[in-house]
Amino acid sequence: MLEIAIKGSKNYWSWIIFLLLVMGAGFIVYIDQFMNGLMITGMSRDVSWGFYIANFTFLVGVAAGGVMVVIPYYLHNYEKFHRITILGEFLAVAALVMCLLFIIVDLGQPTRALNVLLYPSPKSMLFYDMLVLNGYLFLNIVIGWKVLEAERNQVEPPFWTKPLIYLSIPFAIGIHTVTAYLYCGLPGRGYWLTAILAPRFLASAFAAGPAFLIILCYLIRKFTKFDPGWEAMQTLAKIVCWAIIANLFFFLCEVFTVYYSNIPGHKAHLTYLLFGYHGYHALVPWMWTGLILMFTGAIFLVIPQFRNNKTLLPFTCAMIFFGAWIDKGLGMISGGFVPSPLHHVTEYAPTKPEIMITLAVYATGFLVLTLLYKLATQVKEEVRG
Amino acid sequence: MMKKSRRSFLKVAGIAAIGLGASPAMNFASSDSPGTALAVKGKNEQALTAHRWGMVIDTNKITEEIAEKITEVCHKTHNVPDFKHEVDAEKYPKTRLANHKQEIKWIWEEEFHYAFPEKEDEYLTEKFHDLPFLVTCNHCKNAPCVQACPTQATFKREDGIVIMDFHRCIGCRFCMAACPYGSRSFNFRDPRPFIAETNPDFPTRSKGVVEKCNLCAEQLAKGELPHCVQASEGAIVVGDLEDPESDIRVLLKEHYTIRRNQSLGTEPSVYYIV
Amino acid sequence: MNKNMIITGLVIFVLAVLSPFWFNMITTTEAAPKPELLGKAKEEKKCVLEKYDMRANHPSLLDEWRDSVVRNSDRQYTAANGHTFGMSLSTGENSCLGCHEDKAKFCDSCHTYASVDPYCWECHTNPKEIK
Numbered sequence: 095m096l097e098i099a100i101k102g103s104k105n106y107w108s109w110i111i112f113l114l115l116v117m118g119a120g121f122i123v124y125i126d127q128f129m130n131g132l133m134i135t136g137m138s139r140d141v142s143w144g145f146y147i148a149n150f151t152f153l154v155g156v157a158a159g160g161v162m163v164v165i166p167y168y169l170h171n172y173e174k175f176h177r178i179t180i181l182g183e184f185l186a187v188a189a190l191v192m193c194l195l196f197i198i199v200d201l202g203q204p205t206r207a208l209n210v211l212l213y214p215s216p217k218s219m220l221f222y223d224m225l226v227l228n229g230y231l232f233l234n235i236v237i238g239w240k241v242l243e244a245e246r247n248q249v250e251p252p253f254w255t256k257p258l259i260y261l262s263i264p265f266a267i268g269i270h271t272v273t274a275y276l277y278c279g280l281p282g283r284g285y286w287l288t289a290i291l292a293p294r295f296l297a298s299a300f301a302a303g304p305a306f307l308i309i310l311c312y313l314i315r316k317f318t319k320f321d322p323g324w325e326a327m328q329t330l331a332k333i334v335c336w337a338i339i340a341n342l343f344f345f346l347c348e349v350f351t352v353y354y355s356n357i358p359g360h361k362a363h364l365t366y367l368l369f370g371y372h373g374y375h376a377l378v379p380w381m382w383t384g385l386i387l388m389f390t391g392a393i394f395l396v397i398p399q400f401r402n403n404k405t406l407l408p409f410t411c412a413m414i415f416f417g418a419w420i421d422k423g424l425g426m427i428s429g430g431f432v433p434s435p436l437h438h439v440t441e442y443a444p445t446k447p448e449i450m451i452t453l454a455v456y457a458t459g460f461l462v463l464t465l466l467y468k469l470a471t472q473v474k475e476e477v478r479g
Numbered sequence: 480m481m482k483k484s485r486r487s488f489l490k491v492a493g494i495a496a497i498g499l500g501a502s503p504a505m506n507f508a509s510s511d512s513p514g515t516a517l518a519v520k521g522k523n524e525q526a527l528t529a530h531r532w533g534m535v536i537d538t539n540k541i542t543e544e545i546a547e548k549i550t551e552v553c554h555k556t557h558n559v560p561d562f563k564h565e566v567d568a569e570k571y572p573k574t575r576l577a578n579h580k581q582e583i584k585w586i587w588e589e590e591f592h593y594a595f596p597e598k599e600d601e602y603l604t605e606k607f608h609d610l611p612f613l614v615t616c617n618h619c620k621n622a623p624c625v626q627a628c629p630t631q632a633t634f635k636r637e638d639g640i641v642i643m644d645f646h647r648c649i650g651c652r653f654c655m656a657a658c659p660y661g662s663r664s665f666n667f668r669d670p671r672p673f674i675a676e677t678n679p680d681f682p683t684r685s686k687g688v689v690e691k692c693n694l695c696a697e698q699l700a701k702g703e704l705p706h707c708v709q710a711s712e713g714a715i716v717v718g719d720l721e722d723p724e725s726d727i728r729v730l731l732k733e734h735y736t737i738r739r740n741q742s743l744g745t746e747p748s749v750y751y752i753v
Numbered sequence: 754m755n756k757n758m759i760i761t762g763l764v765i766f767v768l769a770v771l772s773p774f775w776f777n778m779i780t781t782t783e784a785a786p787k788p789e790l791l792g793k794a795k796e797e798k799k800c801v802l803e804k805y806d807m808r809a810n811h812p813s814l815l816d817e818w819r820d821s822v823v824r825n826s827d828r829q830y831t832a833a834n835g836h837t838f839g840m841s842l843s844t845g846e847n848s849c850l851g852c853h854e855d856k857a858k859f860c861d862s863c864h865t866y867a868s869v870d871p872y873c874w875e876c877h878t879n880p881k882e883i884k
Contacts, residue, residue, distance in 0.1 A: 130575070131686035132650075133668035138580035142655040142665055202650015202665065202687025209630040209649050220629035220653055281623055281743040282659020359597065435659045435740075436589060436614075437596040440580055517833035518801075520821050520840070526828075636826060644823045645876065669875075679880035680844045685872065700828050 095243060098472045099465045105317070109464065113457045120454015123447045124199060132202060135448040140440035141431040143200070145448050148423035149455070150196035152302070153189045154273045155295060155422060157230065159303010160186035161266030162333050168259050174326045177474065178311065181322065183238040184466035185307060186266070190231040192459035199451055219279060223272045230265040233258055238466070246473045270295050277430065285363035285430040288351070294344040295422070300337035301388075302418040304330045305411040310467070312408045320471040320478075324404075331407060335395035338388055338414050345385075345421070362437070367429045374439045377428055384420030387413040525702030529719035531639035532618065532694055533748040535730045538610055540714035546588050546611040552710045553586045553692075558683045560673035571672035583664035585692040586615035586707055597740055607753075613715075615707075616641060616662040616692035617739060617747030624654035624663065633689075639720070639748060640694045648688040655689060659743055663691045720748060786866055789858040797852060801832045812871070815842070842877045850879060 102110075127134050137144040163182035166172035198204050215221050237258050244251035274292035281287065308330050311322040352360045365371050367381045391414035394400040401407065433439045444452070522528075554561065562577035592599045594612040618641045624633050625641060632647035633654050655663045669686045677683060681697060684690055694717070695705030708715045718727030736750040768775075794800075800807055801814065818840040821827045831837045841848035853859040856879045864871065 131666065131668040133575070133578065133581060133686075135667075137667070138578070139582060139584075139655075139664055140580070140661070142652045197651075200651070202652070202689075203648065203685075206630075206647070206649045209632075209647055213630045213647065215629050215631050217626050218629040218653070219627070220651065224629070276653070277656075280627070280657045280659075281745065282740065283656065358599075430656075434661050435596075436593040436661045438593060438661075519831040520825070520827040521829045521831070522826065523828055526826075634824070638826075642823070644820075646819055646823070677878055679878050682876040683878065685875040696826065700826065 095239075095246065095469055095473070098469050102468065106464075106468070110461065113461045113464070116457035117454045117461070120451050120457065123450045124454070126447065127199070127451065128204070132200075134445060136443050136445045138440050138442065140434040140438060141428060141442035143427055143431070144442055145423075145444040145452055146196045146200040148427040149452055150193050150200070151273060151295075151426060152419050152423040153192045153196070153459075154227070154269055155299030155418070156303045156306060157186040157189035157193065158266045158270040158296065158299040159301075159307070160189075160234070161263055162300050162304050162337075163307070163330070164259065164266070165263060166329070169263070172329070174323060174329060177320075178307065178322045178326050178330075180238055180242055180470045180474075181310060181314075181467065182303075182307060183234045183241075184470060185303070185310065185463065186234045187231060187238065187466060188459045188463035189303075190227060190234070191462050192455050193227060194231070195455045195458060196452075199455065219272060219276045223269075223276060226265060226268045226272050230262065230269050233262040233265055237262060238470075242470060242473055245477055248477065267296065270299050277426075282435045283430050284357070284360035285426075287360070288348060290344050290347060294341060294348070297337050297341035297344055298418045298422050301334050301341055302415050302422075304337070305334045305391075305414045305418075308334070308411045309408050309415070314467065314471055318471040318475065320474045327407070328402070331395055331401050331411075334411065334414060335392065335401070338392045338395070338418075341418070341421075342385075342388055342392060362433050363429050366432050366439070367425055371433060372439055374432070374441050376441045376443060377424060377432075380420050381425050384417045384425065387417030388421065389417075391417060523700055523702065527699045527702055527704070529638050529725075530721035531620070531719065531748065532699075532717060533639070533720035533727055533750065534618075534694075535716045535718075535727050535736065535750045535752060536613055537714045537716075537730075537734075537752040538612060539752065540712070541611060541613060543611055545710070545712055545714060546613055549613060549707045549710045549715070550584075550587055552706045554584070555676065556678050556706050557585060557681055557693075558670070558674050558678055559583050559585055559690075560670035561675065562673055564673045564675050566672045574672045575668075577673065578667070581665070581667040583666065583670065583690065585664075585690075586613055588612065589614050595737070595739060597742065598737070612751070613707075614660065614662070614739070615749065616694070617660055617745070617749045618692075618694060620746035620748065621744060623657040623659065623745060627653040627657035629653065636696075640696055642693050642696055643688075643690060645682070645684055645688050645690065650687040650689065652689060659740055659745065660747075663689050665689050783866070786862040788860075788863055789855070790853070791858065792854045793851075794853045794859070799834055799836055800852075801830065801836075801838055815873070842873060843880060850881075854881070856881070 123134075135144060135146075160182035163175050163179050167175035167179045198207060201207055210221065210224055237255055240255050241251045271292045274295040277283070277286035278288060278291035308327050311327050311330075315321055349364065352364050362371060366374065367377055369375070370378050391410050394406065394410040394413075400410070428442050432441060553559070560583055562579050562582050566574045568574070588611040591603065591607040591610060591612055594614050618639060620639070622633075622635060622641045625635050628634070629651060630647050630649055632644045632649070633641065634644070635641050650665065652665055655665060666684050666686045666688055671677075671683055674683060695703075695707075698705050703709075705715075705717055708717055716727050716730060718725040720727060722728060730752070731750060734752045736752050738747045738750055741747065802810065807814075818830065821830075822840050828840050829837055830840045837847070839845045839847045839851070841851075843850040845851050850856055
């Protein structure tokens with residue numbers, strides 16, 4: 095099936111080459127980081143995780159979001175999703191590849207990464223995160239590939255894919271729950287120490303993932319002959335709508351608890367993000383932008399006229415996607431570290447090399463996504479045409 | 480049909496290749512030369528031991544001068560880099576400028592409201608405003624960093640010391656997020672250019688690993704007290720928290736002490752007489 | 754045309770795969786240097802393990818040592834020959850470098866020859882080099 099990926103139009107190849115160039119540029123910067131250490135990043139003693147882990151967290155969500163097409167199709171036999179299920183699964187694969195790369199580039203000693211397997215530590219949440227992330231990646235590759243292959247050969251997928259598909263559902267929930275547990279089990283970090291963190295992560299995941307999938311559907315319609323189906327996209331939009339509303343609701347719950355209880359250790363972080371703290375407010379404009387984007391997006395999706403508007407929908411989805419990225423990426427990670435447990439304020443901003451490496455990881459993910467989507471759409475065109 | 484069998488052949492060949500690749504690794508893992516089997520490992524006879532090491536810092540006895548001396552001797556003997564140190568351009572050419580936010584410290588001074596942010600009072604005793612509070616790793620009984628570490632590079636010794644295996648640390652910095660006392664530092668870069676005088680009796684660190692106070696495990700092994708205790712002119716005492724007769728327990732009996740952010744349940748082993 | 758192409762390709766492949774042998778044929782190979790025993794090490798005569806055992810297994814021995822020191826806080830090693838050593842690369846009289854005083858001639862000569870670059874020295878220091 096892979097041969098499909100090496101036959102493409104001029105546009106296809108230009109896009110691939112562009113991605114390879116970004117990857118190459120980022121790789122050169124990464125060599126510098128590999129040789130000289132994480133000093134080239136904006137991270138510090140007080141803010142010890144930054145852009146890499148922020149994007150990792152966000153992308154775990156995008157990966158988990160894929161399950162929002164799997165559940166309706168496989169559990170509820172919602173036929174409209176037949177055409178896009180594979181897109182959800184392959185999106186998860188690409189997102190997970192990026193997640194794993196972000197972890198690797200964030201390590202101080204990447205050559206020792208396998209120590210996690212050599213000295214398994216069942217008390218550490220990172221151990222479980224590694225298990226579920228790799229498990230979910232494996233499941234999606236196998237399921238996506240086998241189902242697509244079967245479709246191409248016009249036969250039923252092998253019987254053993256069914257149990258794997260059902261297994262992938264708890265795994266999807268699992269990857270984001272465990273990722274939330276990385277943060278919310280730490281004493282002394284008031285912003286993360288909240289039981290609603292995992293549900294909030296899932297809500298924003300189920301908004302950001304499907305929102306991105308809708309945008310991808312638009313791109314597929316534009317660049318290929320395969321039509322994912324407007325009705326499927328509409329259903330996705332409804333899923334995004336409820337998920338983003340849940341996310342905003344959870345955020346408001348957080349705001350209420352923090353401000354009404356008035357406990358300084360918990361309040362400081364949210365105050366830093368929303369209004370600035372002791373004269374430091376680098377993230378305030380970002381946070382408000384994120385909130386406004388998510389809020390406006392939610393309104394546009396609730397009102398049927400706006401949701402059904404074919405021109406507006408991709409923009410609404412983009413708003414929600416970026417809003418969630420700011421909320422969960424920048425805000426969640428930096429917000430947890432500022433102020434520090436000693437109440438010192440050290441602000442964080444990614445450096446240029448850090449951004450370059452991040453872009454290269456994204457380029458790698460998009461390369462994987464492009465190749466997989468090329469396979470999927472071509473096979474679907476063949477079968478139909 | 481032909482195609483299918485070639486395919487299954489390749490699959491089998493691939494699995495066989497993995498097996499072949501694994502065999503030298505297995506041989507290496509099981510190699511135990513007869514010489515090492517008969518050897519006996521043990522502790523130094525003069526080593527200081529305890530069931531659970533703890534520390535008492537008498538804040539009344541710590542002056543600005545003593546605090547500085549303690550930090551200096553600790554950082555010097557443990558080869559902790561000082562980013563203010565002027566780099567020897569001949570020995571380390573092309574060293575980039577240091578980012579002071581990425582500094583490394585094992586024991587240092589904090590003001591009261593930073594050391595004890597949860598005990599911040601509107602009307603705090605006057606003398607606390609300018610007393611230097613020395614803070615370091617608390618060697619917690621329930622250490623969140625030990626729990627967080629995915630490779631057991633940070634672990635708790637039987638004697639209660641929370642210590643790091645720099646050989647094993649992958650630099651994920653989960654422990655730094657987990658520590659509620661900001662006691663951990665990460666080597667964002669090779670520390671050597673910033674070490675004025677290297678102490679040959681203690682290793683430096685490589686870039687990409689986390690480090691922190693080790694309660695001078697290397698001193699205790701030699702039967703000597705930690706450097707901070709020696710430099711403190713009696714202000715810092717270490718001893719066995721589980722021995723009711725120990726100096727440290729006597730001090731705790733006689734004085735009112737506080738610990739940093741106790742409410743988290745980490746059970747710090749460092750007590751402050753205030 | 755196909756046949757010729759394949760054969761040419763195969764020939765190039767075989768030549769490339771065997772390149773280390775070609776390289777060795779045109780260059781001269783030096784014999785492996787022997788680690789030099791100097792000073793104290795020369796007089797002492799007895800090391801942790803037998804000479805050949807040591808040659809083959811010193812990396813795994815050091816690996817065992819570092820786990821023992823850091824993780825079990827055992828620092829003394831009484832070898833099968835009855836001698837006691839401090840389990841340390843460079844600290845103290847009865848550490849590795851305490852006895853084998855010249856790191857360059859004892860460690861580096863072989864390591865350089867074998868083109869291995871153990872990362873021990875990224876952190877551990879040779880006391881001689883500091884002064």
